[in-house]
Amino acid sequence: MVFAADPQITINQPGNIKIGDLGQLISALVGTLLIIAALLAFFFLILGGIQWITSGGDKAGMEAARNKITHAIVGLIIVGAAWAIMILVQNFLGISIIGGTLNFPKPY
Numbered sequence: 836m837v838f839a840a841d842p843q844i845t846i847n848q849p850g851n852i853k854i855g856d857l858g859q860l861i862s863a864l865v866g867t868l869l870i871i872a873a874l875l876a877f878f879f880l881i882l883g884g885i886q887w888i889t890s891g892g893d894k895a896g897m898e899a900a901r902n903k904i905t906h907a908i909v910g911l912i913i914v915g916a917a918w919a920i921m922i923l924v925q926n927f928l929g930i931s932i933i934g935g936t937l938n939f940p941k942p943y
Contacts, residue, residue, distance in 0.1 A: 887900035
């Protein structure tokens with residue numbers, strides 16, 4: 836009688852996840868992080884607008900709302916610049932980072 840563990844381990848991926856290697860994982864993470872950052876910046880832009888409207892003419896409330904709106908716009912600009920830089924890197928190096936698999940060109 837043997838009580839040893841079975842050396843074969845099988846791990847099944849869920850059906851909706853299409854990540855097969857490290858390149859696909861990095862590509863998915865970069866795209867997801869850019870989307871999350873843009874959504875957060877847009878949320879804070881809306882929140883700053885609501886805070887501005889509900890400040891009721893209070894100088895401190897309006898200043899806080901103005902700062903929140905300014906920071907949200909700067910965040911959107913940073914996300915847009917990051918996306919543009921990723922596109923430039925894709926085109927310059929010939930790799931695909933956003934919108935697909937991270938495919939590195941093969942050396943000859």
